Amino acid sequence: MSEKKNHAEHAHGEEHLREKHLMLDPLPRGQMNEMVMESMQTTSWKFWVVFAILSVIVAYGLFYSWGVMIAEGLGVAGVNRPAYWGIFLVNTVFWIGISHAGTFISAILRVFKAEFRRPFTRAAELMTTFGLVQAGFSIFMHMGRVWLSYWLMPYPNQRMLWPNLHSPLTWDLLAITTYLLSSTMYLFLPLIPDVAMARDRSTGWRKTFYKILALGFRGTEGEWTHLRNAMGIFAWAIIPVMFSVHTIVSWDFAAATRPGWNSTIFGPYFVVGALHSGMGAVVMVLAIVRGTMKNMKYFIRPEHFDAISKLMLIISMAWAYFFFNDYMVQWYGGDKWTKQLMHFQEAGPMGWMWFAMLIFNIAIPWAVLWNARWRATPWIVFIVGLLINVGMWFERYIIIPVSLSINRMPFTWRLYEPGIEIPLGIGTLAFFILLYMAASRLIPLVPVWEVQEGQMAHELKKYGRETVVSVSELE
Amino acid sequence: MSEQFSRRDFLKLAGVGAATTAVLTGCGPASRYVKREPYMQMPEYNYNGQSTYYATTCRECAAGCGLIVRTSQGRAIKTEGNANNPLNLGKTCARGQATLHGLYNPDRVTDPLKRISRGGASTQVMEWDAAIQAVADALKDNQPEEIAFLMGMAPDHLFDLVSDLAKATGMNAPIRFGALGMFESRATLSKAAENLFGEASLPFFDVGGAQVVFSFGANFLETWLSPVSYTRGFAGLREARTKQRGKFVQFESRMSQTGGKADEWISLRPGSEALVALAIGRLASELRGGPIPRAFSNVDPLDAASKSGVKLERLEHLAEMFAGSKGALAIPGGAALGQSNGLAVAEAVLALNAISDNFGKPGGIYLSALAPNQTEYQRPASAKEMRELVQKMFDGKIKVLFVHGVNPLFELPTSLEFRGAIKYVSQIISFATFPDETAREADYVFPDHHGLESWGYQRVATGSAQPVLSGAQPVVSPYYNTRATADVLIAAAQLAGGTFAEALPFKDEVEFLQSKAASLMNAADGSISAADINTFMAYFQQHGGYWKLSDARGIPNAADVLNRTFSAEEAQFAGEGEFFFIPFVSPTLAEAGANKPWLQELPDPTTTVMWNTWVEMNPETAHELGIENDDVVKVVSEAAELEAPVYVYPAIRPDTIAMPFGQGHTAYGRYAEQRGVNPADLLGQHFNEAGDLAFAGMKVKIEKTGKKKPLSRLESLMGVYGIGLGEE
């Protein structure tokens, strides 16, 4: 808590501290609960306009276009020889990356007891689940015969055919399924006290809805103990699952014999890359939630942007380190085809993307986030987060279709030009936002009990003229 | 488990699962979406699951390669070469493979048609009886000399039938023509043989037996004369396992597929081939010692070097190569003959062979063996002779024109004005299998069977040491309401009566074939023999033809060659423009392949372009003109102008452009129509001394259009040319 002490030294008194830190600015529990309920139930016409537009985009971009693709075949997309994989897999990796940050923020920060996490764990966890839904869409779109996708599952069948456990894609499927299930549960557990709260404060269909979700939670000591235990187990257990997912996603590429892909560092490189884009996505979501939803300025404050921005800066540095490591070793290896590929990535027709990736992922975060005032300004951080996401999408694009253009058979080299991937990709983005918007009307985006718990643990004490923050150990 | 989970529950769940599976599976198209209806009246010799194989003859070009067609349940499934046929020994080219896409082409003429008005699209389906009556009327209602037959280079049996008819009735003798023959300059070759060896014949070049081959433009690995046989010869030349690997040098201005296989590719100025051949002859004679023969005495190698653009040292090196080899062979062909001095080129190159004195020796020049039932070499009409026919049509001397096996409105350059001439012909009757350009202009279309549904034979004109008569038989029953043209003519002649009926006193086509084959029945040295004609014909069909067992190639009488004088004059070029223009036959499409989808999808062997026409241009020229790959340019000749995308081709002279012939159909079915352009349209009316078209004797201009049309290529522009990989 040395950080907080530092702040205290510069404080201009209690008022300032309270204004700055949510944990030191408690409101009566009832009022806070009402604020959260209000933020959920106050829906302006603008919301519905956006909702309707997004619905149309989803209906056309996702469902209609996918229907066309199922009926016509993958020919309507831009995949070809040699770029057999295209934007569908770029999006898959991208969405899995997004989904990383949710769990990362929530689980790691929970495990490390980082107090600033409290108001936005839910918002991050929702990203995990909804991001994985989009990843699922993207991977199924990618399949040539999606109607047979259940063949990937190990189900008992007459011919005793099982999935091939040698294939990284099978590992992938298992890892993503595990991650989806465990992250959904991990989202659900801390939600229970909040929906119980909402149940007690609503009527009609909402009451029924929350009643079902709350599983009869009444807040007894025993229930809290069980919940805490379960959350403790999940918070620890989900961290290796999270690492495994993106490592395995990276093995889809690293385990292949292709130049540029066959790299031993892809595992951690992908994990850090996922965190990079995921953190960017979290700040974007927070900025939007703070800016658009009622009462959210109280819960989400510049201090949170400041804290996440510091994490972003560190992750950006880590990403740069891994990127350089991968680049350096591949380049030094001197393999003819790898060198050709690296030259193509930088100087070929998609070279602009390679440079944009470096600028968005490294240069801009480094240039902006060192400044304490900038990194606490929501709109600035929003833009940085957006650029990081674009940069990370570019990174995946470079790794997948751009790298696939170059192989060991120069006679087949060819560029990839996306086709129906574009509406489908926009469709997944719209669907993600749509799900998020729907969720914001249905479940408390702020884990109000966690905030209250934190506020109870925080106290401002005076030692002489010094105001000092004191935190009591909770569990 | 059974306590909580009843059997009923299990069935319910299983039902849900099965329904889901069924729904998911149902998302796919019906797995039997390719319909293969059972053959309702399957021939009795067919068994389910068993294939039947028939020997027949390939009709994709006139070479006459033997085929074995695999059929299953009355359908032709696959063509293979007939291993017994001495011409192709079991091999086929791509066009022979794709002949099935002709047989089962979705755009065939399915019934006899009468056109409502000339040139119009609407037609009326006729009965065959009425069709035969129409042919009979056409024969008897006109003077015999007003009736002309224009035929393709295959099949020979129909040509024989029409020839007999013409001989007996005084009709015009049938004229045979084909674009392949035009681009091969067959008249030039035979005229040169006549001038040098005293015998008009098609020379046979024994590439396989040679040690060094100098080819002056001959595209013998593509469509030239008999590509399968010559490819085998080339493999023999290169056969390094049994003897020393033979060397191959190609002289041309644009690297052909054949040139691509050369050990040395010599780019020379178009029109200087004769000069170069004679210069090499002179230099080689000098190397050999002794007096310079008269044939080569009046050529100055230095002059040849400067005029041809081939350096003197290079010529000396080549002469050394030629003179130093025990088995050197020089072949004239391709664009080299299609110039104003084509005959001189053919003669000069043939004369070069005198250096190695290879006439009638292995690895040298022979005269092609005549087929078993042939008495003299018959060559197709030269372009000049076609022009004479056109003139007769213009003059109203032809009232009825029968067309079979050729598509003059596509194959003949527009400048020869065939299209204008048909206006003066009162009746045009086409026997086309496919709705081609000529059939579209015909008053009647009486479709012949596809080659694989037909009886017949084809004489092997060249390519085999043994005389070969390749036999054809139907491998499947006709798919549409078509009828063999021979049958139509026989029936019509009977109806017409008089000399017509006397000329063709046959029941049907098969009886006619028997009459033609009867003389071979007990001939000496034959591959088959039989006591009665039915047995003989059965053998003939079974073996895919009849051939002699011994070599019957003629030995050229070349005693006088070195004492003749040869013209070393360069070619004259027609038209204004800075570029020599080389049209070449597409090796995969040839003149009639454009309607076969898999031939369209075969990459061109040199450019790998599919489904279109392109203009080949040297990279330096393209750079100077600011033209890139896929830029559409306008090629302007004195006769016409065409637009096509550019292929920047690294192996063409900077002062030359080239275009493939084979596309640019305005009719001929969905795969051919409105695809690419026909470079024959650019050709003017210029002939060489032998009457062949000087198709490579034009100069053209190039104009930019600012349009772009990406060519469909198999190759990668990035991987092969480094285009788009980024600056180094």
Added chain:
Amino acid sequence: MATLADLKISEVKLSEEQTGKWGMVIDQDICTGCQACVAACAMENNISFVGEEDSGYGRSMHWIRIERFWEGEYPEVKMTPNQPILCQQCGSAPCEPVCPVFATVHSQAEQLNLQVYNRCVGTRYCANNCPYQVRSFNWRDYERPEPLPNQLNPDVTVRRRGVMEKCTFCIQRIQKAQDQAKGEGREVVDGEFTTACAQACPASAITFGRVDDPESLVSRLTEQNYGVKHLEELGTLPRVTYFKGG
């Protein structure tokens, strides 16, 4: 604990994998690039044609393609020897382990890479992992208007959209010949049958046969020391040997 007997069994297995069973020799020096093999393959194996646009976008379905490059600049320009590339039927094929549903599997009996069309779900991982880039994907249901389907070979499955396909060494011909030989109580004789490409090749540049039979033509050719196997350094154990010649 491995016994001596176990060791021997594993050695035998290894060597079978090393040598393979069926193999091919392609003489690039005499290949003229005429495309007869490509056409023959398409006709034998019911390969779809895809039309101008798709074929120009790297979607043609050729199971065998003839590569050629250029050397030097005009006028000293040369076409490199034509190089027919088809599935190399690797003994240790990179395409095989990556398929999640076992659609591309190794035939122990024939030592070939099989493609089970019915099982393929179209992840295209195999094609990415194929160093030779010889796999073709059915991007669409390519149209084959009536009556063209009459030509289809009844021994070969017609593939629909979403399915990967590739050269099979004409396995239907292998099976037919083996069945025939078995029925007659004998072994398949070298040269008794061959693949469609080898059968058509006018230059006889392609030779097919048993590489595990030292007497076969293909073995005797393979043993000549100037043969090259493509990308052998990847440990794929390709079964196609190329003679560069020249």
